[in-house]
Amino acid sequence: MYCVRKVTEDLYWVGANDHRLHLFENIHPIPQGVSYNAYLLLDKETVLFDTVDWSAYRQLVENLDYLLGDRPLDWLVINHMEPDHAASVEQILLRYPDVKVISSEKAFMLMRQFGFHPDLHECITVAEGDTHCFGEHTVTFVAAPMVHWPEAMVTFDTTNGVLFAADAFGSFIALDGKLFADEVDFDRDWIDEARRYLTNIVGKYGPHIQLLLKKASGILDQIKFICPLHGPVWRENLGYFVDKYDKWSRYEPEETGVLIAYASMYGNTESAAQALAARLCEKGCTNVAVYDVSNTHVSYLISEAFKYSHIVLASVTYNLGIYPVMHNFLMDMKALNMQNRTFALIENGSWACKSGDLMQKFIDEEMKNMTVLNDRLSIASSMGADKNLELDALADAIIDSMKED
Ligand code: FEO
Numbered sequence: 391m392y393c394v395r396k397v398t399e400d401l402y403w404v405g406a407n408d409h410r411l412h413l414f415e416n417i418h419p420i421p422q423g424v425s426y427n428a429y430l431l432l433d434k435e436t437v438l439f440d441t442v443d444w445s446a447y448r449q450l451v452e453n454l455d456y457l458l459g460d461r462p463l464d465w466l467v468i469n470h471m472e473p474d475h476a477a478s479v480e481q482i483l484l485r486y487p488d489v490k491v492i493s494s495e496k497a498f499m500l501m502r503q504f505g506f507h508p509d510l511h512e513c514i515t516v517a518e519g520d521t522h523c524f525g526e527h528t529v530t531f532v533a534a535p536m537v538h539w540p541e542a543m544v545t546f547d548t549t550n551g552v553l554f555a556a557d558a559f560g561s562f563i564a565l566d567g568k569l570f571a572d573e574v575d576f577d578r579d580w581i582d583e584a585r586r587y588l589t590n591i592v593g594k595y596g597p598h599i600q601l602l603l604k605k606a607s608g609i610l611d612q613i614k615f616i617c618p619l620h621g622p623v624w625r626e627n628l629g630y631f632v633d634k635y636d637k638w639s640r641y642e643p644e645e646t647g648v649l650i651a652y653a654s655m656y657g658n659t660e661s662a663a664q665a666l667a668a669r670l671c672e673k674g675c676t677n678v679a680v681y682d683v684s685n686t687h688v689s690y691l692i693s694e695a696f697k698y699s700h701i702v703l704a705s706v707t708y709n710l711g712i713y714p715v716m717h718n719f720l721m722d723m724k725a726l727n728m729q730n731r732t733f734a735l736i737e738n739g740s741w742a743c744k745s746g747d748l749m750q751k752f753i754d755e756e757m758k759n760m761t762v763l764n765d766r767l768s769i770a771s772s773m774g775a776d777k778n779l780e781l782d783a784l785a786d787a788i789i790d791s792m793k794e795d
Contacts, residue, residue: 392456393449395569397429397615397623398550400526404430404438404453406446407564414562415474418590418689422583423564426474427619429554430457431547434525435464438489439545439554440619444477451485462486465524468493469534469556470542471500475619480506492516494533496541516543532605534558536598538591544602551614558602559631561621562587571622571631581634584621586693588638593692593726599639603632641729641759643699646792647677651691652704652736653684653713658772659738662781663704665773666736669785675792683715688722695723695731700788704736704767705745712748720752729759732791734784736767743768763787 395403405427414420426442428450436458442450454463463486468476471493479501483489490512493501498515501508516522516531523529527549534542538557545554561584568574576584592599606613616624616631624631637644648670652663660682667678679694695701705716712720733753737746746766753760765787767773767780 392452394453394457397569397617398552400432401550401552402430402432402453402457403569403617403623404428404450404457406442406449407566408443408446409564410445415591418562418586419687420562422562423566424562425565425620427617427621427623428475429617430454431524431527432457432461433527436461437465437467437524438463438482439467439617440469440475440556441466441478441482443474447478447481450478463489465489466491467529467545467554468497468501469545469554470539470619471497471504472539472557473504476501476504476506479508480504483507483511487511490514492522492531494531494541494543497543500539500541532602534598534602536595537602538595546609546613548612551612553606553613553616555616555618557592557619558599559616559621559624559635560584560587560618563621565622569623570626571624572626574622576622577630580621582693584631584634585638585644585696586689587620588635589692589696589726590689593638593696593728596639596641596727599635603636603639606632638696641696641727643731644697645677645699647679647698648675648700648702648788649691649694649698650678650680650702650704651683651716651719652680653706653716654682654704654738655706655708655713658769659704659706659736662736662738662767662769662773662777663702665781666702666704666767666785669781670788673785673789675785675789683713683719688719691719692722692726692728695728698731699792700732700734702734702736702788703749705738705749707737707739707743707745710742710744712745712752716745716749720749720756724752724756728757732761732763732788734763734765734788736769736784738769738771740771743770761791763791
């Protein structure tokens with residue numbers, strides 16, 4: 391059965407939802423699913439903007455058959471070649487032998503690498519600022535390198551103000567009937583998954599997102615719809631989401647608050663982390679989120695690290711090093727270019743406490759623009775009441791540093 395939604399008078403969402411995939415990119419859990427968005431423009435000529443994951447190909451075809459009827463598919467515009475969107479390109483080319491393809495030079499190279507045989511079709515290579523008219527609609531192509539692969543571009547329809555934004559402005563969570571961001575309570579139900587998507591998938595490339603935002607800022611008043619490749623379409627309150635993207639890609643925290651991530655083997659480091667959370671709240675700093683790194687997928691920790699201004703790492707010493715799962719969190723923050731946060735440390739060790747020094751060294755030497763507070767809570771095996779003053783000092787140091795922000 392076809393499943394389409396109208397975006398504008400002659401533009402349709404023809405994508406699909408996926409609740410079967412457990413791990414996006416085979417690494418990030420997506421318990422609420424994801425959508426693969428493709429769009430069909432029915433102008434004088436017909437245009438498909440991007441395709442879908444291979445698993446959703448049948449749905450795409452049913453949607454196209456329904457909307458095209460007897461009309462041919464004239465054009466395929468590929469903004470991004472990652473297989474969650476482009477895996478169906480070859481099948482679309484085979485199904486529509488006369489379709490012509492528009493994409494960037496690097497995207498055509500990737501099509502050949504993936505074995506999609508674009509050269510059996512008329513291929514038009516476009517670059518920054520090139521335009522194409524499909525009848526009533528004229529589009530401009532804008533390079534968006536590293537948002538999220540080097541070949542990526544976005545396409546702006548200057549006739550109706552639709553921005554086909556590729557991976558930019560996307561989100562995890564399947565659409566399940568809703569199409570527009572104003573059809574859901576985005577700030578309540580979607581923002582955490584939108585942040586988790588952006589920070590984990592494209593977080594490393596903040597400067598490239600900034601470059602794209604800079605290009606978009608010149609035409610912001612002309613953008614009426616943002617059509618991403620995942621998640622809802624934006625037609626209202628665009629500034630809200632643009633502002634979030636601006637913050638995330640500048641590595642600026644969204645909120646003044648504290649992420650406490652603890653690595654605990656037998657509950658004693660956990661106990662210290664909980665004691666700190668309670669002490670912070672007692673002192674009036676209630677925007678505190680506590681996670682056990684051992685049972686929280688690192689993609690959630692990354693998202694929370696992008697959200698909060700302060701990060702407390704509490705780690706037991708393991709094999710004279712940082713607990714492996716905590717080390718993985720640190721490595722992931724580094725890989726995603728995380729910056730501009732204030733850290734506080736809690737360390738634990740029963741006979742050779744090393745984790746604090748090692749976490750400090752990692753943050754100082756491997757990460758950019760980070761501050762580590764001097765106050766450190768150091769515990770031997772378990773935390774007793776004798777650590778009360780140190781706990782108090784650490785909570786005070788965190789709260790005082792917030793005043794400096
Ligand atoms: Fe959703 Fe980079 O692909």
